[in-house]
Amino acid sequence: MMNNLPEATMTLILTRQHLEQVLTMRDCIEAIADVMRRFSLGETVMPVRLMTPVPGRGSHAAMPAAIPGLGVLGIKSITIFPTNPERGAPAILGLVILNESNTGRPLAVMDAAYLTAVRTAAASAVATRALARPDASALALIGAGVQAGSHLWALSEVRPLRSVAVYDIDRLVAERFIETKSRRHPELTFRLAASPEDAIRGADLVCTVTTSQTPVVDLNWLKEGVHINAVGAHTPEARELDSATVTAARVLVDSREAALKEAGDLIIPLQEGRFGAEHIRDEIGEVLAGIKPGRTSDAQITVYKSVGIAVQDIAAARLAYERAVSLGVGVPVEL
The missing domain is CATH 3.40.50.720 (NAD(P)-binding Rossmann-like Domain)
Incomplete structure (x- = not known):
């Protein structure tokens, strides 16, 4: 993964369909392996997630992290409602906001459900490969x-x-x-x-x-x-x-x-x-x-x-953003 982010002046909106085009499992496995090494070496900043119970439904999680060596920080905001599938909705819904760490400019806002599905499995693949x-x-x-x-x-x-x-x-x-x-x-x-x-x-x-x-x-x-x-x-x-x-x-x-x-x-x-x-x-x-x-x-x-930890989300979001800019995928907006 490149350490220098692509130049951009607008914030990129990435839907699930966009992420499916740009985020491959093979690349995500390597990105997660890299960030897990950085995390255990103390090269990231990550508070333990803030969980808010939602009575009768599930919970909301706020998961911030910064990865200085990759020039990014961000936060994932998701709801985890286990009974949603009974109502025809995904159990996990939310967004990831990706910022660059020099000025804090928001680089992208993207779907968290697909990103979470891929990065969670990529982390298991990293562990499987190692163990x-x-x-x-x-x-x-x-x-x-x-x-x-x-x-x-x-x-x-x-x-x-x-x-x-x-x-x-x-x-x-x-x-x-x-x-x-x-x-x-x-x-x-x-x-x-x-x-x-x-x-x-x-x-x-x-x-x-x-x-x-x-x-x-x-x-x-x-x-x-x-x-x-x-x-x-x-x-x-x-x-x-x-x-x-x-x-x-x-x-x-x-x-x-x-x-x-x-x-x-x-x-x-x-x-x-x-x-x-x-x-x-x-x-x-x-x-x-x-x-x-x-x-x-x-x-x-x-x-x-x-x-599941936030540095994984931010590393995967950075990878998706980098690929999306390179391929011209996503919707740029001025916030």
């Missing part, structure tokens, strides 16, 4: 929503996938997912799983992308050497992994500060006394920077616990 066994080819997707699709896309960029087992609490959702994705990925064998256990047994890679408040992964179902991307839970009370899995695994997080405040997958077993804070303090950016080890044996279970 999973090189020959990992059997993927289990627990949850068959938007993030399941983006994770399938992302992990196919970094590992030689051959088979995909899919489970969703709504069987019809899982069936539609398989029908759609099998056409897009004819090289893969898809299987509808009867339960999380059915999907997970024998998998080399597991992605949990659910809204479940209680564990959907049990240690007894996991094969040796499996890598897990735990993505769906992002509050202290919710978790997708059981305590035994987290205790047994080599755990990496995106941000230790955010994880210890927001990740129920880690907070709950920590409060149970299963382990000390040192067990869950290492960041994936430290592995990428060579500061901390990743996988230490073929048999080791590895977990990447993601809560």
Whole structure:
């Protein structure tokens, strides 16, 4: 990614359709790997997100960050309303505002839902590339929503996938997912799983992308050497992994500060006394920077616990803006 931003005097509006034209998963994976290294080396500025509960609906998140080395800062403002799909609306809606860091000029305003879907999966792909066994080819997707699709896309960029087992609490959702994705990925064998256990047994890679408040992964179902991307839970009370899995695994997080405040997958077993804070303090950016080890044996279970952090959004937004300006995509406006 270039450190010098394209010259522009107006603010660029980028819709979902614009982002689909300019933001590729492969490029986003590299942008996220770069910014996670910067983050763990202390080269970014990022407060923990501000969460505002919306009674009866969900929550609003304000996520600011600055990346001085890339010349940008910005904020993502999103709503997370889990029941929206029942009303025909996406669960995540919002905007990202991207500013250049010299004068603070707003460079772009863009759709946050698509950006979030891509950058979240790109972060899991970065962790998978760093932690999973090189020959990992059997993927289990627990949850068959938007993030399941983006994770399938992302992990196919970094590992030689051959088979995909899919489970969703709504069987019809899982069936539609398989029908759609099998056409897009004819090289893969898809299987509808009867339960999380059915999907997970024998998998080399597991992605949990659910809204479940209680564990959907049990240690007894996991094969040796499996890598897990735990993505769906992002509050202290919710978790997708059981305590035994987290205790047994080599755990990496995106941000230790955010994880210890927001990740129920880690907070709950920590409060149970299963382990000390040192067990869950290492960041994936430290592995990428060579500061901390990743996988230490073929048999080791590895977990990447993601809560999603603002530097990822701003790095992805910068990439999208850079590509959009280069390709002449988007609507320039004078604010």
